[in-house]
Amino acid sequence: MQEAKGEGILFLKVKPGTVETALREVRAKAEVTEADPVLGPYDLVIAGAFKDLEDFRRFSEGIVKTDFCEDCVESISLERWRREKPARGAAAAWTLIKAENPKRVAEELRKVPAVNAVFSTMGSYNVVAKLVAKNPRELQDAILRNVHALPGLRRTESLTMAGEED
Numbered sequence: 001m002q003e004a005k006g007e008g009i010l011f012l013k014v015k016p017g018t019v020e021t022a023l024r025e026v027r028a029k030a031e032v033t034e035a036d037p038v039l040g041p042y043d044l045v046i047a048g049a050f051k052d053l054e055d056f057r058r059f060s061e062g063i064v065k066t067d068f069c070e071d072c073v074e075s076i077s078l079e080r081w082r083r084e085k086p087a088r089g090a091a092a093a094w095t096l097i098k099a100e101n102p103k104r105v106a107e108e109l110r111k112v113p114a115v116n117a118v119f120s121t122m123g124s125y126n127v128v129a130k131l132v133a134k135n136p137r138e139l140q141d142a143i144l145r146n147v148h149a150l151p152g153l154r155r156t157e158s159l160t161m162a163g164e165e166d
Contacts, residue, residue, distance in 0.1 A: 007077035008056045009119055009128055010063060012044040018068035019043055025066065031059055034117075034130075038094060038159035042073075045094045045159060047119070075123030079106070086116040087132045091139035093158045096125040100152035108150050114142035125157070136160075 014022045019037055026035045026046055034047040046063075050056040053076065060074045099105040102120055109118045109129050117130040129147070133139035143158055 007049050007080055007119075008047075008060070009075045009077060009121060009123075010044075010046040010048075010060060011042040011073040011075070012046060012063065012069060013041070013071040014043045014068045015070050022066070022068040025068070026063070029059070031055070036092075036094065036161050038161045040157070040159040042159060045161075047077075047117075073124065075119075075121040075125065075128065077119045077121050079120040081106070081110055081118045083116050087114060089132045089134040089138070091134070091136040091160070092130065092132045093139055093143065093160045095129045095131060095143060095147055095156055095158045097127040097129065097147070097153060098125050098155040099127055099150075100154060102126040105150050105152060109147070112142060112146040114139065114146065125155075 022044060023035055023037060026032055031048040031050050032046060033049055036045050037043060038045050048059065050059060060072060063069055064072050097105060105127050106118050106120050109115045114131045114133050115129050116132050119128040121128055131139060131142055133142055147156065
């Protein structure tokens with residue numbers, strides 16, 4: 001089994017009307033590498049790099065104690081890959097994947113041009129990918145034609161967000 005490195009992803013449900021406050025507070029934290037508002041069962045996806053797993057747990061516990069947090073699901077990262085020159089676009093999504101062979105799925109996702117980051121995780125899903133495309137149609141195609149076509153997928157869930165267009 002791979003050893004966890006202190007990196008992690010939080011899927012956060014916030015109280016109504018507090019998304020902007022939550023984003024501002026979370027993005028101000030030094031450990032946070034990404035914080036994105038999403039549509040779906042969660043309101044925010046937060047990725048971070050921590051000294052160790054205990055530091056990640058303390059961070060997660062601190063988020064749960066905030067006034068804006070309604071629910072928080074943590075996913076410990078075993079390995080993280082990011083594209084050197086990430087794609088930018090008007091449409092993006094975090095895709096949560098449960099796979100029979102997560103290592104193989106993570107390797108295959110790195111070949112998909114729309115994939116900017118891949119996290120192998122311990123949690124409800126064992127792979128999490130961030131995808132970016134020029135428009136919603138291209139994003140949908142990348143998810144349906146490239147991600148869903150990977151062998152050994154058991155379940156996926158995509159959380160869409162506003163893109164990263166300049």
